[in-house]
Structure formats: C-alpha cells, structure tokens
Amino acid sequence: MTEQWRDEYDVVVVGGGAAGLSGALMLARARRSVVVIDAGAPRNAPADGVHGLLARDGMPPAELLARGRAEVRGYGGQVMSGTVEDVRRDGDRFTVILAGGRAVRARRLLVATGLVDELPELPGLRERWGRDVVHCPYCHGWEVRDRAVGVLGSGPMSVHQALLFRQWSADVTYFAHLVPPTEEQAEQLAARGIPVVSGEVAAVEVGGDRLAGVRLADGTLVAREVVAVATRMVARLGFLDGLGLRPVPHPAGVGEHLPADPSGRTDVPGVWVAGNAADLVAQVGSAAAAGAAAAAQINADLVTEETAQAVAAHRLAALPA
Incomplete structure (x- = not known):
C-alpha cells in the first residue's frame, strides 16, 4: 500500500540513516506519528559493508537501511523520499518545506542528516x-x-x-x-x-x-x-538557517557540526540532533544509539507538554459552572 503524507506529525525526522531510523523506530513504538524524510544519499554508500556493528557486522549498508525502514513502517511510522530545503517556526509548530514545494507540520524535529566528507x-x-x-x-x-x-x-x-x-x-x-x-x-x-x-x-x-x-x-x-x-567533515544543515541553527567549527578542527547537549537537544526549543550531524566521528552503532536516545527525550518532552495541557483542561472543567 502506498504511504500517504499527513498534514502534521508529532515528529518529523530529517535523514534516514542509522540515527534517523533508530529515532523513528523508538518514536513509532511510543505510538507517535512520525515520518522520516530521506534524501537518499547515505555517507557510507560506497562501502561494501558496515563494520563494528554488533550482530550486523559486514552487512551491506543498503540492506541495513532497508531493514530499518521496514521496522519503522512495521510500527506505523512512515519513511518518505524527499529533500528538506527549509524549516520555519509556525507558532508552537514547525513547517518543514521540501524540494518541490510540499510542506508538512511537526510538533518536534529530529535532525539526523549526517555529514559530507570533503576530500x-x-x-x-x-x-x-x-x-x-x-x-x-x-x-x-x-x-x-x-x-x-x-x-x-x-x-x-x-x-x-x-x-x-x-x-x-x-x-x-x-x-x-x-x-x-x-x-x-x-x-x-x-x-x-x-x-x-x-x-x-x-x-x-x-x-x-x-x-x-x-x-x-x-x-x-x-x-x-x-x-x-582525513576528510573535512561537514554536517548537512543548510535547511536550518531559518531557525538560526548553523554548523560551527569542530573543536578538533576536523570540520563543522551542530552542537547539542548530551540528549541531542539544540539551542532551539523543539529541535534535536543525532548522529554525525552532531558527532562527526560517530560510527553506525553510536549514531543509532544517539538517535534512540534523542527520540526518548523528544517523547518525554511531548508527554510533559501534553500533561500540562491535560492539567489545565482538568482544572478548567472543575471550576464551578
């Protein structure tokens, strides 16, 4: 069955590599509406296999991603092809604009676009x-x-x-x-x-x-x-300019990344980052772990927001008529 875009999601994940798919899997299992938007240009595409990944050592990168996409979809998440060109704040939401003009709204954003190796x-x-x-x-x-x-x-x-x-x-x-x-x-x-x-x-x-x-x-x-x-590693983050998020030089002088706290939370409320976009030297396993950790924090953030809204509604309903 062909997947259909929704107008709005709890979370839009930009990037369908190990970090993005792992984050989407965690969110879909948490019963969140989530879509992964993937431009289809994985950094490790030229490699014969993924190495150092427990129980999947040597697996071709394309096969690993195909399995990941299937797992995300198995829990109701969506994985769509597309290139995100811009993200704008829209009240308490984000508007994510793709090449070609399509736009979707999101309550939260997980950026997992990886990096480009400049040879x-x-x-x-x-x-x-x-x-x-x-x-x-x-x-x-x-x-x-x-x-x-x-x-x-x-x-x-x-x-x-x-x-x-x-x-x-x-x-x-x-x-x-x-x-x-x-x-x-x-x-x-x-x-x-x-x-x-x-x-x-x-x-x-x-x-x-x-x-x-x-x-x-x-x-x-x-x-x-x-x-x-040793390549110069640059995170793919130009689409975040409108939010004021821009890559900065890495302290080791090896490229540019997007700083975040240990959970992946950036300086812009509602935006998390995971994988190579934040950690230039992350391998597949650590990128996937970072995606899952960020997703758990995003879900907790949404639960906090929803609980506050529910408490406000409960108090309002308890007021005398």
Missing part, C-alpha cells in the same frame, strides 16, 4: 573512495590489514591517523603533503617504524581496478595498496 582535490581519491581510499581505521582497518598503507597529510588529525593505522599494518608510510609532522610527531612516527615522505602529493595513481600508489609532485611514484585520508 582533498587530488586526482584518484574520489574514484577509489570507500574501497582502497579510506578514512576510518575502525571501519576499514581489518579489511586492509597487513597491506601497504599510505596516510596523506591533509588535516590536523593526519599524524594520529597514521599512528592508528599502524595497529593494523606494519607497512605504513606518512606522506607529509600539506601537514608535515612536528618534531614530537616525527619522533613518534619514527618510533613506530612509519617513514615520512616529504614533498607535495600530486595524485593517487589507479592501475586497472586497484590502487597503484601515490604520485609525488616531482614525479616519484611510491607504491601503496591503500591510502588513508
């Missing part, structure tokens, strides 16, 4: 992204274990990234590129047997269906089977 502008990186160009050792380390890994110096966490990947492979090379190590970092890399290649990187070379190595600006090719790169 350095180097030929070859984007083509192999999610395969043998990787970023997270906990997501990909086991899959690239014992292979020749090159770590590109592209951000403030690049040296740390190299030291982490050393846990999975004894053959790690650090390419200084834009981030040469400090004296202390150089000592750490040397102590762990990680050579440092100075000079600018010109490209990541691809040979056939695999990585060939890292090409330096002077023409030298350093053979590598895997390249790790």
Whole structure:
C-alpha cells in the first residue's frame, strides 16, 4: 500500500540513516506519528559493508537501511523520499518545506542528516573512495590489514591517523603533503617504524581496478595498496538557517557540526540532533544509539507538554459552572 503524507506529525525526522531510523523506530513504538524524510544519499554508500556493528557486522549498508525502514513502517511510522530545503517556526509548530514545494507540520524535529566528507582535490581519491581510499581505521582497518598503507597529510588529525593505522599494518608510510609532522610527531612516527615522505602529493595513481600508489609532485611514484585520508567533515544543515541553527567549527578542527547537549537537544526549543550531524566521528552503532536516545527525550518532552495541557483542561472543567 502506498504511504500517504499527513498534514502534521508529532515528529518529523530529517535523514534516514542509522540515527534517523533508530529515532523513528523508538518514536513509532511510543505510538507517535512520525515520518522520516530521506534524501537518499547515505555517507557510507560506497562501502561494501558496515563494520563494528554488533550482530550486523559486514552487512551491506543498503540492506541495513532497508531493514530499518521496514521496522519503522512495521510500527506505523512512515519513511518518505524527499529533500528538506527549509524549516520555519509556525507558532508552537514547525513547517518543514521540501524540494518541490510540499510542506508538512511537526510538533518536534529530529535532525539526523549526517555529514559530507570533503576530500582533498587530488586526482584518484574520489574514484577509489570507500574501497582502497579510506578514512576510518575502525571501519576499514581489518579489511586492509597487513597491506601497504599510505596516510596523506591533509588535516590536523593526519599524524594520529597514521599512528592508528599502524595497529593494523606494519607497512605504513606518512606522506607529509600539506601537514608535515612536528618534531614530537616525527619522533613518534619514527618510533613506530612509519617513514615520512616529504614533498607535495600530486595524485593517487589507479592501475586497472586497484590502487597503484601515490604520485609525488616531482614525479616519484611510491607504491601503496591503500591510502588513508582525513576528510573535512561537514554536517548537512543548510535547511536550518531559518531557525538560526548553523554548523560551527569542530573543536578538533576536523570540520563543522551542530552542537547539542548530551540528549541531542539544540539551542532551539523543539529541535534535536543525532548522529554525525552532531558527532562527526560517530560510527553506525553510536549514531543509532544517539538517535534512540534523542527520540526518548523528544517523547518525554511531548508527554510533559501534553500533561500540562491535560492539567489545565482538568482544572478548567472543575471550576464551578
């Protein structure tokens, strides 16, 4: 049966990844009217599998999301395709406006739009992204274990990234590129047997269906089977500008996120955030947990509001005629 849009929901969830679907599942089980609006561009789409997720390790990302959507719908929640372009305050409600002009109202909003990985502008990186160009050792380390890994110096966490990947492979090379190590970092890399290649990187070379190595600006090719790169991570939050919510620089200098309290509550009453939009380094499991936790707080907030309304009505009814 085809799902039909309602005019209003208790909660609109923007983003249908692990955080958004987990939050919607919790809300639907709490008998809330909830819709997930999903733009269909998951961050982990290029990956072969989701890793580190208990009982679902290695499951293809598309399959995990399909199961999640089915579970949300099984409790009466809705999952709809669409891109949210704007959100406006409408009295004690929010008006959520989608591309194409459709608008729905919501009592509360859960933002779970994830983030965009901004890769350095180097030929070859984007083509192999999610395969043998990787970023997270906990997501990909086991899959690239014992292979020749090159770590590109592209951000403030690049040296740390190299030291982490050393846990999975004894053959790690650090390419200084834009981030040469400090004296202390150089000592750490040397102590762990990680050579440092100075000079600018010109490209990541691809040979056939695999990585060939890292090409330096002077023409030298350093053979590598895997390249790790620290991306700049930016939360997808432009549609919240009208509410005055904008991403801010992350304290670690790795991108932009939307700050929130531990429950996911933002500075705008009625708006919560969960997953990578708030926590740039959250993996699938922690993003899902954050979505569920935020959803529980949203339901509690609605119960508080409804109880106050019920008490007011009860007192009014008890007044003498």
